[in-house]
Structure formats: C-alpha cells, structure tokens
Amino acid sequence: MRADVARLGAFMRQCARRPGLWLAFLLISCIFAMPAAEPLFRALFPTDPRPIYTRASFLELTLAHCWLVAISSLVAGSIGIGLGIFVTRESGREFAPIVSAIAAIGQTFPPVAVLALAIPLLGYGGGPTLAALILYAILPILEGAVTGLRAVPDAARDAATGMGFDPQSLLWRIELPLASPFILAGLRNAVIINIGTATIGSSVGALSLGSPIIEGLSASNPAYVIQGATIVALLAVVTDRAFAWLEDFLRPAPNLSPKPAYPAIGKDPI
C-alpha cells in the first residue's frame, strides 16, 4: 500500500516537471470549459452582449483545425519526402537547384495570397485552405529531407553499396533512418506553420480556430478574438512540445541531433 502511494507520488512529481503536460491540460480545459468562463469575459468586456463564441463549439473548431493540419501535413510529407529522395538520387541530382528555388519562392508567397488564388480552382472553404497548407508545408519538409539525406556519411553509403545493399534497402534501412531526425524537424516546422496558416484559412471560409478570431476582428468583438487566439496558441505550443518529446524519444543516439546544442558559454570575462 505504502509502495503504491510512493510510486504514485514519484509519478506525479515526474508529471509536474513536464511543462508540456501542464499546457496540454490547459488546452483541453480551454476547449471544453470555455463557455464556463463566460462570467470572466462578461467582466472584462461589459458592453458585449454575447461574450462567448457560439457559432460552433470550440471542440468542433479544434477538431476541424486539427483535421486540416493533419491531412495537409501527411500529403505534404509524402510529397516533400518523395521529392527529397528524388533530388538526392543520381537521376534527380540535376533537378536539385530548381526544386529548391521553386520551394523557396513558394515560401515567400504570403499565405493569404495562396489561399485567395486557390479560390477560382477550388471554391471557398476547406478546399483552398487545404491546397495552401499542402503547398506551404512542402518546403520545410523538403529541406529537412534533403539536409538529412545529404548528412548520411559518404563512407557509410560507399560501404553499404560495396557490401551489396540494393538501392531500396540502402534507402529504407540506412539513409532514411539516418535522415529521420532532420525529416522530423522539418515535419515539426511544417506542422507549426500549418497551424498558423489554417487559422488564416477562416478568412476564405474554412472552419477552424481562426473563425472566432476573424469574426471577432470584423465585428470588433475582442472577446471572440481572445478565445480563438488562446486556444490556437495553446494548440501550437502543445504540438511543438509533443514533437520535441517525440524527437527525444526517437533519437537512437544522442549526437545525431540536427539542432545545435546551445553550449554553455558561461565564462564571465575577467
């Protein structure tokens, strides 16, 4: 009995040390309990007749948002990784500069413009938003894939080919696993960018956590803006923390990490 309590205590202390879990808890409570905060908003904005966004529940909005981000990230992931693989093969090498030039220029397009230009092709709503999200997510994933695949040590590749690895085994068993930290970093980047872009998607009629924000801005209702902004900000931070945890968890060896370790240059000069 005492051992169980001790173990529970240790577990709780472990949880307390992880900020990500606290933020996730906060996120979930905001999603479900936002209407319960009505008195708070009424106090902050006494002139507002309807301080809580009611056009759709926050759960619906969050799910729609996550759905947009998830689908687009998966599609962009396949395209980005596929292009990255192509561009690092013998046959695709000459396409590398052009592909990265196109992706880089694509990244300078403001997200709203991509959304707007997709309208004649795909109409209003989720369609253009999804298209914009996919296009946006391709660059970071492509960059991650190319950096990761180029970081595979030449000696390992040479040895593998000489030992008799066929091109597919080489790719799946050696190159992709070694490139995976970089690809994961690129994916993380892409997902965070997409969470932001999906928010703007509400301006072309997509249902997302940006809907209360956009509506609040056009109707000068700051309560709606804060509600939407808080939840989407928490969503972004929690997702980022989740990816960070995933990166740590999957790291096969500590110094294959792509992020430069911020060294402690703690020397105070004399």
Added chain:
Amino acid sequence: MIELHSVSKHFDGAAAVENFSLRIEAGALFVLIGPSGSGKSTVLRMINAMIEADQGKIELRGQDIRSLDPVQLRRGVGYVIQSVGLFPHWTIRENIAAVPRLLGWSDAKVSARIDEIVELLQIESSLLQRFPRQLSGGQQQRIGVARALAADPDIILMDEPFAALDPLSRAILQEELRSLHARSGKTIVFVTHDMDEALRLATNMAVMNKGRLVQSGAREEILLHPANDFVRDFFGREAMQLRLLDIVPVRARMKRRWVGAIETIAAGASLKQALNLMLARRCARLRVEDESGARLGEIDIADIVAGGHES
C-alpha cells in the same frame, strides 16, 4: 579466380586505368601497390562492379562480371574501405550482421556466425552492444573487417583499410590480417601505397603507375628482380637489402650447431628482428627456438650477411 583482360577506364577524358591485365589466383593475398593516383582503387572498385570498365573484360570465378547482377555479386565479396563506413544508427552487432541479414539468414545462423567472428577477430563481446561512435579508430576498422567476413565470402577487397589508423593499431591489424589469411586461405585483394605494408602482407603484388601495370608477380620476385627503374626506386634502391632482411625468416638461415649462444629468437622471426636483437644485446650469436621453446639451432651475424642477395 579473378582475371582482368585489357581493362580501361576514363574519367572526364583522362585515363584512370589503361590496358590493365592481371590474374589473381585463389588463396593469394594480392597487393595492388603504386603512388597516389595510379589507379589502384579504380581497379579494385571495378572488381566488385562499383565502377564499370569502359573497355576490357573482368572475370570473377570464371564468369564475366557484366553478366552477373551487381548486387548479388557484391554480397558474395567482402569490402573494406579506409573510412570504415560503419552505420552510425546500428549497434556493432547489427553492423556485423548486415550482409547475412541481406542474404536472408535465420536469426540463429546469424547469431552463431557473429559468435564465430568475435572469436576469430578477438573482439570484446562488450563492444557488440555499443554504437560505432563509441569505438576508437582501430576498433572501428576491426569491426569493418568483421563485417566484411560475416557472410564468409571467399574473396575480400580492401581499399587502404589501415591508412587512417595510428601506427600501433595499424601494426596490430596488419599482423592479424596476415594470420587470418594464412589460416583461412581466402583470396584477399589489398590496395595500399605503403610499401612496408605491402611487403609485410603480400604473397603476390602488382605495381601500378599512372593507370598502367608496371610489374606483377610473387613478392620476392618483384623485390629481387625489379622490372625497371620505377620499381627499383619505388622500393628504395638504397635500403633494398634491409627490406629483404624484413622478409626472410630466421629459420631460413640458421645452422644446426651449438656453440653456446644465450639470447634466443623465434624461428619464425625475420632476419631484421634477429639483427635488431643482436645489436640490442651486443652479441653476435643467437639461439633459435620454435614456438614450444625447443632448441632448433643457432644463427650468427655471418649467416645473416652471407646470404645477401644480388640486387
């Protein structure tokens, strides 16, 4: 075993290998030696089809390599490179098991083979669970050799494998390779630009220069009868006799007599080591023993000088 017929390869218009013909017998430790840029690595990489020859034919175990599937060919041939190329994300055990797994061996067979290799190459079993970056350069290359031997190929290709190691590791691995070759009878094709390494290891050699074959044959043949000035200069004209001392074993010159020498030397040691011991102990005569310590005879300084070869 391996035959090259008039093989040529050009890169960007310059000839890396020109009209190269060679025959490597089974069981030889065949060293390709020459200065940097002489085409030795290119020839090696043509044998396992990493590079395709522009002209000429290469036969492996009697078959034209062009008619073979390159991937299958490479799985049947061991390959060791200077930079080792261990896979950073796999443990040592997984690295060694790479080719057997590609060939589809069962887990039990792979496990048994790894135990054999660990025994054969004297690898500490604690290393098996570690990752490559936790090993020193010498340890890594030992694993590189282990990896090449894992599927028990009858041919092993080695491209300057010990060139990047510190002298001690290099000496240890050279000696181990020599004894491994003697015990297993595998065919080893070894590329190096270090003539001491070549002389220490080779049974047969081919000297290359600027993509062409200059001379090939048994080690003693090349040392004693160099074909031209290039070969002579390559092995160092002045120190030729000392190099020969390095190759000839004591048992070849010892005499069966007993005059009462005190310092001992093994029968398998080289004349160079015998001379070194004589200088160190300031005596002109050594007692020769075999591995078990039994007396076989004696060698004195006159024996060493008397057999000096014409060069």
Added chain:
Amino acid sequence: MTPIVHNRVLLALCLVGALAALYGEFLNSAPNRLAGSVALPLWQAPLLEAAAAMAGLGALTVLAFAAQVKLRSYATLLVAVLVLWASLSGAGHFATLLSSASPPAARYSLGATFWTLVAVALLAMLDAVQRMKLALALRVGLVAALCFGFVLMAQAGRFADLSLAKEFSSHRAIFFSELGRHLALVGAAIFFALCMGVPLTALVLRKAKACGVVFASLGIVQTIPSIALFGVLIAPLSALSRDLPFLRDLGVGGTGPAPAIIALTLYSLLPLVRSFYTGLAEVAEDVKDAAIGMGFGARNLFFAVELPLGLPALLSGLRVATIQAIGLAAVAALIGAGGLGAFVFQGVGEYALDLVLVGAIPIILLALAADFIFQMLIASARRRI
C-alpha cells in the same frame, strides 16, 4: 542512335510549358468585374507573339539535347528571354485588341498558361545561369536588364488593358501609401528587434543559465500563429490606450500598427538572437583569449572583437527575420495596420483576384529583393574577415 538528353530540367520545363500552352487559358475574359470568365487559349493570341512563344518552347526542347554546356546555356538564355517577351507582350497586345472591340467594363485577366510560360522562361534562365556558373555581376546585370525591359514595356502602355494593370491604376494612390506602411511596419519591427536582440544575445552569451529560458520563451512565441498573437495584443493595448491618453496621442491603440509592430518584433527576435548567438559562440576562442589577455574589458571585447567577427551571423539572422516579417506583415492588415496585405484581404472579400495579386506580387518581390540585398551584405561581411 537514340539522342541523349543533356539537360533534363530544361526538357521537363518545356514539357510543362507545352502542356500549359495546349490545354490552359492564356487570358480570361469576363464582361465585368464580377461575372464569370471565358478561357482564351494561346493560339487565339496575336500571331506574332503566339508563334514566338511556341517557337521558343520548341527551340528550348531542342536545346535540351545539346551537349556543349556554355553554348547551350547562352542559347537558352536568349530563347527564354524571347519566350518571356512573347508571353508578356502577347498578353498585353491580346488584351488591347480585345478591349478595342468590347465595352469598357470588360475585364481581361492573366490565365494559368501565361503564368506557367513566364515561370518556365524564368526557371530555364535560372537553370542556365547556374550551369554555366555565370559571374555574379553578369547575373545582376541580367536581372537589371529584364526589369528595365519590363518597365519600358509598361511605360509604353503595353499592359494597360490587362485587368491587373487596371486594378493597380485604380488603386494607385493608396498603393504607394500602403507600400510605405508595409515597409514601415517591417522596418520598425527589425529596428526594435535589433535594439532588444543584441543586448539579449550578449546576456545569453555571458550567463549560461539564461540560455535555456531565453530560447525557450522565444521559441514559444515563434510557434504561436501570427494572427493569434496579433489578436491577443488587441485587448490589452486598447485598454492601455483608453487609460493612458498620451499613448492614444502617439497613435498606439488596440488596432492599428501598435499590436502589429509589437508582434512582428517578438517574431523577429528568435531568428536574430539564435543566429547572432551561434555566430558569436563560434568566434574563435583563441581570438577572445588574446583580446582578454591584452586587456580588453567585457564591453570593449564585445564591441571591438565579437561584434565585427559575428557580423555575418548577425546579418544572416537579420535576413531570415526580415523575410519573415515581410510575409507576416501581410496578415497585419486584418487588424487594421494597413500594408500590402490590405489589398489581399480586400480582394478576397470582393472576389477580385487581380486585387489579391496587386498585394501579393509586391510582397513576393520585396522578399526576394531583401533576400538578395542581405546575401550581398553577408558576402561582403564574410570577405572582410
């Protein structure tokens, strides 16, 4: 003898261009701004330019099989310029011909074929320039010549009848003021970010403990979606400006440039500080040791040794921050801060896609120009080390 393709990129581009020319719409014509449009393919365009475009594509396809790199690249450049001219001039000429025979409300907008041909021409030029390793000065000269040619055509009224040009001229006055506002937003954000970022970097360098906290908080800010951050700042800022009238006089309010500049500054901090920190951390230890040994105090060390040596890294961070800010400032239009984003959102609201382009194209060009300028600065800073 099967012909060998020596430039597969060029061949791929030509294929895309050919598909666009055959199946796409070169211009879209609509009776007025709001009605649906009719697609007009390339071969209905004026003969000279249409033929030139097709011939150019054909020539590029043939060039893809040429082996000689230098010759092929020069030829590719020439033919690509021809295709570019043909597309631009053709579109403008076509619009002019059509509008002379139809009511003034009719709109002729650029279609997918036009954009594809322009992209194909520019990418073919980029590819050629890279393959022949053209000197930097010549590259700049080429870009300048293209811009000059474009401006000449515009001045001559070539593009006057395209809906994009009409939209631009009808918003001309506001355009330049919004452009100015956009640049002001970016400029202010970068200025404040520098003022805060340089001391912050110095702090992080000296105190290792601060490292974790600073980068973690900046990292969190970076993940927050831009519009969320803009939105969250509105309420407190409007409350502040209500209670402190001097802020209202300064122009700080809930909506408007204030929340935008604050948010943009916060977003610019991370790339700036991270880049500068990494650059300074790499400044050789022995250089610093020598300086300290010679008697440089902490402040002197920073300004005389570390800052100059860390300059390329600082500029690199500035480059990322600036390009990011140029893009983010587009969203600022939603909270009333103005800027080129205003045209984009207005265009979305009115379903006038040409207006969206009037906002989007300058943003892209600004970002590319900033990228180019910073790369020049970084290269010159590197050379001086």
